[in-house]
Amino acid sequence: MELKPIGLIHSRYTQATGTPIQPCRAHESPGQVTLHEEFVEGLADLAGFDRVWLIYFFHRASAAKMRVIPYRDTVERGLFATRVPARPNAIGMSCVRLLGISGCILRLEEVDILDHTPLLDIKPYVPQYDNYPVQRCGWLDTVPDQAVVADARFERKEFSTSPDKR
Amino acid sequence: MELKPIGLIHSRYTQATGTPIQPCRAHESPGQVTLHEEFVEGLADLAGFDRVWLIYFFHRASAAKMRVIPYRDTVERGLFATRVPARPNAIGMSCVRLLGISGCILRLEEVDILDHTPLLDIKPYVPQYDNYPVQRCGWLDTVPDQAVVADARFERKEFSTSPDKR
Numbered sequence A, B: 001m002e003l004k005p006i007g008l009i010h011s012r013y014t015q016a017t018g019t020p021i022q023p024c025r026a027h028e029s030p031g032q033v034t035l036h037e038e039f040v041e042g043l044a045d046l047a048g049f050d051r052v053w054l055i056y057f058f059h060r061a062s063a064a065k066m067r068v069i070p071y072r073d074t075v076e077r078g079l080f081a082t083r084v085p086a087r088p089n090a091i092g093m094s095c096v097r098l099l100g101i102s103g104c105i106l107r108l109e110e111v112d113i114l115d116h117t118p119l120l121d122i123k124p125y126v127p128q129y130d131n132y133p134v135q136r137c138g139w140l141d142t143v144p145d146q147a148v149v150a151d152a153r154f155e156r157k158e159f160s161t162s163p164d165k166r
Helices: A037-043 A138-142 B037-043 B138-142
Strands: A009-011 A030-034 A052-055 A089-102 A105-109 A117-124 B007-011 B029-033 B051-057 B091-102 B105-109 B117-122
Touching: A030 A117, A030 B051, A052 B091, A089 B051, A089 B091, A105 B029, A117 B091, B029 B117
Parallel strands: none
Antiparallel strands: A009 A030, A009 A117, A030 A105, A052 A089, A052 A117, A089 A105, B007 B029, B007 B117, B029 B105, B051 B091, B051 B117, B091 B105
């Protein structure tokens, strides 16, 4: 099962440390997608959507472990009960604001994604498909809801010395 | 960029025709995940969540085209403005109800996924991360909101004669 990037995601974040953990925590975090030319025709009709899902590859994530201490907690949790980037298939998804499209460029806001992340897919955000009321959110119901940014705990070591250009 | 299934998704749907197009259209659609043994430890703490995202490979989707007539419309739309399965990277995501976990088995409801679909990832569904109010949903704002199931238009031909066991 092989995947090929359809474009690149650009943002102000050059290392995990300090990157917002989710779009809801990423205020004033502009970014953009540069889509490869062969896929630009597929952007037709997308500009009418306020938000889009970006599906991407966590290209700088470390190897997956089945027990992890997630950013918002202090004890180990099962990996699949968390959204940490270091996963067996390191696929990320973020619901970002779509500001506009010009040619192969998508202008975005609320981007919680590292610069140069390979893009795998774009899907329209549809509340009817993506919003569901739930009563229980597991361990997340028990931790404080404070602003959280990532740190280096799930970042591959060979990248951890890269300069922070923010 | 290579992916390996972490398990299999089972459902009552053996061909695209008649499969609900989204979990919100999949009432009384039980299913389950069988996770490969090496990943079972990663299920710890997941049972406390009402819903989970399944990330999977549309293994029976046809080749991607940049203009498609989606299930809910009668005219062509740009592929990335739709959720059709035939995409450059054929990754699907469905927010399904989690009923329970026993060993490597997840019991699920509202499953809109074909039987034997390869599973790539499980993430907890977190409204704070996944629910966003939007004003505009593009072409979807202009079409009738009626119950819709899939048909064979995005299914690979070599599968289209498989018997319907439902």
